[in-house]
Structures are given as C-alpha cells and as structure tokens.
Amino acid sequence: MASMRDIKRRKGSIQSTQQITKAMKLVSTVKLQKARSRAEQSNPYFNYMYQTVTSMLARSGNMNHPYLKAGNSQKKAIIAIASNRGLAGGYNANIVKLITSSEIAKEEAQIYIIGRKAKEALVRKGYEMKEDYSDVIEAPTYGDASMICKEVLGAFTRGEIGEIYLAYTHFKNTVSHEPTLMKLLPIEFDEAEIKEAESNVLMNYEPNEEEALDLIIPKYMTSLFYGALVEAVASENGARMQAMDSATSNADEMISDLTLKYNRARQGSITQELTEIIAGAEAIS
Numbered sequence: 001m002a003s004m005r006d007i008k009r010r011k012g013s014i015q016s017t018q019q020i021t022k023a024m025k026l027v028s029t030v031k032l033q034k035a036r037s038r039a040e041q042s043n044p045y046f047n048y049m050y051q052t053v054t055s056m057l058a059r060s061g062n063m064n065h066p067y068l069k070a071g072n073s074q075k076k077a078i079i080a081i082a083s084n085r086g087l088a089g090g091y092n093a094n095i096v097k098l099i100t101s102s103e104i105a106k107e108e109a110q111i112y113i114i115g116r117k118a119k120e121a122l123v124r125k126g127y128e129m130k131e132d133y134s135d136v137i138e139a140p141t142y143g144d145a146s147m148i149c150k151e152v153l154g155a156f157t158r159g160e161i162g163e164i165y166l167a168y169t170h171f172k173n174t175v176s177h178e179p180t181l182m183k184l185l186p187i188e189f190d191e192a193e194i195k196e197a198e199s200n201v202l203m204n205y206e207p208n209e210e211e212a213l214d215l216i217i218p219k220y221m222t223s224l225f226y227g228a229l230v231e232a233v234a235s236e237n238g239a240r241m242q243a244m245d246s247a248t249s250n251a252d253e254m255i256s257d258l259t260l261k262y263n264r265a266r267q268g269s270i271t272q273e274l275t276e277i278i279a280g281a282e283a284i285s
Contacts, residue, residue: 082115
C-alpha cells in the first residue's frame with residue numbers, strides 16, 4: 001500500500017494537471033464558438049457551389065475538358081487537413097486512418113499535408129509528402145486556399161497526378177465530427193443527377209465551354225477546399241474541448257479516489273498510534 005506521502009504527492013500532481021486541462025478546455029471553447037460561427041455562415045455557400053457546379057456539368061453533355069477526366073498518371077493527390085497540435089482526442093489519428101484505410105494505394109498517393117501531427121504519422125507509415133502547408137491551419141484564409149489549389153491544379157494539368165482528393169473532418173455539431181474523403185477532380189456525378197440532367201435542356205456556354213470551365217472549376221475547387229479548412233478548424237477545437245472535458249472529469253475521479261485512500265491511510269496511522277500508546281501504558285502498569 002502506498003504511503004500517505006506518496007498519495008499526497010500524486011494527488012497534488014493530478015490537481016496540477018487538472019488545472020491545465022481546465023484552462024485548455026476554456027480556450028478551446030472560446031475558439032470553437034468563433035470557428036463554429038464561421039463554419040455555419042460559410043457552409044450554405046460552399047454546399048450551394050458544389051450542387052450548382054455538379055448540376056451544371058451534368059447538364060453539359062459529353063465535354064472533352066482536362067478537368068472532367070482522369071489524367072494519365074497513376075499518382076493521386078490527397079490534400080489532407082489535420083492539426084499542428086495534439087491533445088484533441090482521435091482528431092488527427094482519424095484523418096491518418098481515413099487515408100491509410102482508403103482504396104488509394106500508398107505507392108500512388110502524393111500527400112499535400114496541412115497539419116504536422118498527421119504528417120509525422122503518415123511519414124512513419126511510408127507516405128510521400130509532396131508539399132507541407134501546415135502553417136495555413138493556424139488562421140486559414142480564402143487566399144491560402146486559392147494558392148494551394150492553384151499549385152495542385154497545376155500538377156493535375158501538367159499530368160503529374162491523375163486524380164485529386166480532399167481528406168478533412170466534417171463539422172456536424174459541437175460533439176459530432178466526421179472524417180471525410182472527397183474526390184475533387186475529375187468531378188463525378190451520382191445517378192440521380194444524371195437522370196435529372198437527361199430530362200432537362202443541355203447547358204450552353206458563352207463564349208465557349210473550355211474558357212468557362214477554366215474559370216469555374218478552379219473557383220469550385222477553391223471554394224470546397226476553403227469550406228473544408230473552416231470546418232476542420234471547428235472540428236479540431238470541438239474535439240480538443242471534448243478531450244479536455246473528459247480529462248478533467250477523469251482527474252476529478254482520480255482525486256476523489258486518492259482522497260479516500262489518503263483518509264483511510266491517515267485513519268490507519270492514527271489507529272496504530274493509539275494502539276501503541278495503549279499497549280505501552282498497559283506494559284508500564
């Protein structure tokens with residue numbers, strides 16, 4: 001059985017840790033409120049952008065445009081959004097698992113990473129890091145999203161990669177976050193969109209379809225990517241808030257348990273001292 005001094009020392013250590021987890025929970029809560037508001041405000045635009053562009057392209061018939069067909073390269077680009085910091089539960093591990101358990105082979109994947117924690121894990125598993133934009137996640141802007149998408153699209157048009165995917169954590173609400181792997185290029189349509197398109201008049205482009213798509217597709221891709229960045233920041237802070245809340249609750253339980261053990265040890269020590277005093281008094285008399 002641990003001594004009273006050991007129990008007291010351990011209890012003090014846990015109390016110190018609990019103060020840290022409480023502080024981190026408060027910070028994450030404040031950041032989450034801002035990030036959630038930003039995500040909720042931007043989501044309608046990005047969802048509508050996705051629906052509009054996919055619906056428009058489904059009505060366009062068979063078009064021979066580089067953005068609408070897979071490239072000759074077997075390489076597949078994955079833009080992975082994670083975090084630079086830990087202590088967020090399974091947030092970073094879930095993104096890594098999403099990529100490693102996907103149908104994209106390790107040898108075919110080229111990772112454009114945002115988040116040092118996921119980068120470290122993917123490098124250990126042997127994945128190729130094409131570019132590192134980890135600093136972007138600290139305060140993502142639309143300009144950052146545009147710059148990254150321009151570089152990835154450049155690799156796509158040059159034939160260096162054949163497909164582009166986006167791995168991020170979709171923010172549903174404060175306690176629910178869903179790791180998501182989305183195919184950005186070439187754009188794919190589901191059967192419902194194709195059937196709906198067949199019943200409608202084909203889309204006409206001015207001045208021509210190639211020039212229009214050269215403007216629309218980069219805008220579409222940048223918008224989806226920026227929306228994913230905003231959601232990822234909200235998801236990260238939500239995950240960290242939950243993790244720190246759970247850690248604080250666990251610390252409370254451990255402190256209560258150690259307090260009970262300390263009181264028992266103290267009571268045992270007092271009982272032993274009384275027994276020794278009584279035994280000594282009887283021996284003298």
